[in-house]
Amino acid sequence: MSFEIQSTSHTQFPLRLPHNLSQRFTHISTTTRIPKSTLGRLGITRLLNEIESKGITRVLQEMESI
Numbered sequence: 219m220s221f222e223i224q225s226t227s228h229t230q231f232p233l234r235l236p237h238n239l240s241q242r243f244t245h246i247s248t249t250t251r252i253p254k255s256t257l258g259r260l261g262i263t264r265l266l267n268e269i270e271s272k273g274i275t276r277v278l279q280e281m282e283s284i
Contacts, residue, residue, distance in 0.1 A: 233258070 235243065247254045268277050 228255075 243254060243257070246252075247257055250257075265277070272280075
């Protein structure tokens with residue numbers, strides 16, 4: 219898997235995570251050597267794609283069943 223580095227600017231925004239989620243995020247980032255910003259972009263992109271294709275109600279129902 220390769221990741222493109224884009225020359226366009228990125229927008230930063232604060233994200234508040236519960237402590238346990240922050241620990242998991244840090245652990246995955248450290249063990250995979252993938253920066254948190256990259257993991258965040260991948261996760262947000264995937265979630266937005268699912269919402270656009272399935273609809274918010276179905277996506278939320280699927281997330282509640284996890």
